[in-house]
Amino acid sequence: MARQFYSTNSPGSFVDLKEAVLRSLPADNGLYMPEEIPVLGAEFWESWRDWSFEELGFNIVKPLLDGAVPEEVLREMVAGAINFDAPIVKLNEQEYVLELFHGPTLAFKDFGARFMARLMGWLTRDDDRELTVLVATSGDTGGAVASAFHGVAGTRVVILYPRGKVSGLQEKQLTTLGENITALEVEGTFDDCQRMVKSAFLDRKMSEELNLTSANSINIARLIPQMFYYFHAARQLTGGVEPVFVVPSGNFGNLTAGLLAEKMGLKVKKFIAATNVNDVVPEYLEKGDYRPRPSVGTISNAMDVGAPSNFARMQEIFGKMWEPMCRRIAGYAFDDDQTRTGIREVKATSGYAIDPHGSVAYLAAEEWLVANPGDTTVILETAHPSKFLDVMEEELGEGAVEIPDRLACLAGREKVAIEMGGGEGEFLGWLRGWA
Numbered sequence: 001m002a003r004q005f006y007s008t009n010s011p012g013s014f015v016d017l018k019e020a021v022l023r024s025l026p027a028d029n030g031l032y033m034p035e036e037i038p039v040l041g042a043e044f045w046e047s048w049r050d051w052s053f054e055e056l057g058f059n060i061v062k063p064l065l066d067g068a069v070p071e072e073v074l075r076e077m078v079a080g081a082i083n084f085d086a087p088i089v090k091l092n093e094q095e096y097v098l099e100l101f102h103g104p105t106l107a108f109k110d111f112g113a114r115f116m117a118r119l120m121g122w123l124t125r126d127d128d129r130e131l132t133v134l135v136a137t138s139g140d141t142g143g144a145v146a147s148a149f150h151g152v153a154g155t156r157v158v159i160l161y162p163r164g165k166v167s168g169l170q171e172k173q174l175t176t177l178g179e180n181i182t183a184l185e186v187e188g189t190f191d192d193c194q195r196m197v198k199s200a201f202l203d204r205k206m207s208e209e210l211n212l213t214s215a216n217s218i219n220i221a222r223l224i225p226q227m228f229y230y231f232h233a234a235r236q237l238t239g240g241v242e243p244v245f246v247v248p249s250g251n252f253g254n255l256t257a258g259l260l261a262e263k264m265g266l267k268v269k270k271f272i273a274a275t276n277v278n279d280v281v282p283e284y285l286e287k288g289d290y291r292p293r294p295s296v297g298t299i300s301n302a303m304d305v306g307a308p309s310n311f312a313r314m315q316e317i318f319g320k321m322w323e324p325m326c327r328r329i330a331g332y333a334f335d336d337d338q339t340r341t342g343i344r345e346v347k348a349t350s351g352y353a354i355d356p357h358g359s360v361a362y363l364a365a366e367e368w369l370v371a372n373p374g375d376t377t378v379i380l381e382t383a384h385p386s387k388f389l390d391v392m393e394e395e396l397g398e399g400a401v402e403i404p405d406r407l408a409c410l411a412g413r414e415k416v417a418i419e420m421g422g423g424e425g426e427f428l429g430w431l432r433g434w435a
């Protein structure tokens with residue numbers, strides 16, 4: 001039997017994998033969750049340390065999507081998507097960095113986007129209509145999604161990004177591919193972009209006519225491959241220590257994937273939600289009050305989110321109760337000055353160039369270790385520092401960060417983007433005309 005999915009707003013009714021992945025957002029405005037999160041059995045734990053990274057991933061996703069995708073297809077999907085490593089690097093006895101930036105766009109979002117593109121391609125293999133993928137980005141999502149879908153037959157992608165709020169090279173990643181990728185430069189914030197995307201989905205007629213689907217982290221397909229590297233990190237630590245995972249967070253897809261990995265049986269000592277001043281979740285963990293609000297721009301721009309879209313999933317995992325969530329997750333928030341200090345400190349103490357998002361997590365790890373000095377923390381380094389070259393050079397000096405070839409070659413390409421106001425009406429009108 002194919003795995004079923006339900007909406008967090010209607011626990012009693014189920015859809016299949018195809019509907020959950022292609023619809024992305026349930027009509028009731030909830031989020032899809034797997035009906036059941038399987039616990040990995042003895043067979044898995046006997047071999048998990050020996051498998052290649054892709055084999056590890058396959059053995060995690062297999063029980064989750066049991067029967068919904070044939071095993072051989074699934075194996076190939078994982079192998080094609082996860083064709084790069086996620087190594088851990090030791091900063092000191094208590095702190096490790098998990099490098100998630102070895103994919104084509106140098107951010108962890110390559111994991112989710114590449115798996116999702118392949119899964120969507122397979123799910124729609126017999127459909128005769130083109131699939132339109134809508135995605136709002138605060139920086140890295142758009143590039144990862146554009147790269148994952150670029151040239152994929154039967155798909156076209158529309159990316160919305162906030163003008164002036166993504167880095168120069170990030171913008172190049174969104175706006176220089178052409179072909180089936182269209183970039184919209186929005187006069188507004190990331191939250192405006194996210195709202196515009198949502199409005200298109202809530203317009204059922206348009207959603208049907210354009211065969212719309214979403215690639216944001218609201219899509220359950222993105223979270224699945226993000227579980228893989230939590231397992232992969234844990235097995236790279238020696239002595240079987242239970243890691244404290246420190247997750248620099250915006251929409252909380254990454255952290256939610258960690259929680260799902262734990263549900264499947266991975267031993268984790270604690271999760272740490274590290275944010276910049278957009279601290280809705282750390283505030284909730286501290287006070288029990290959930291107050292989404294407009295986002296504020298920071299130097300860790302991929303985390304500038306005022307209404308984290310995966311919060312509903314986190315609540316679902318903890319039975320919509322505050323205390324159980326607090327037992328598993330600690331929250332910390334830091335401003336830009338602290339983030340800059342963190343970048344210099346990591347360089348000075350261990351010679352490692354950590355990007356602004358990783359720096360926020362590093363600061364959280366440091367605070368955690370003050371109260372829990374014997375713990376082993378794993379800091380998720382979500383992007384390569386060269387994606388934030390201005391900040392890195394301001395703090396560490398020119399030439400402190402090498403730019404990998406796959407990013408450097410974008411600098412000379414021409415940006416092509418359509419300018420747009422931040423209103424839903426204008427966007428829906430454009431979409432109608434464009435389609």
Ligand SMILES: *Cc1c(COP(=O)(O)O)cnc(C)c1O
Pocket residue numbers: 107108109139140141217248249250251252253254255302303357382383
């Ligand atoms: C997207 C992103 C984040 C935030 O991840 P979420 O899953 O949205 O919490 C953190 N760092 C970088 C570099 C990102 O691109």
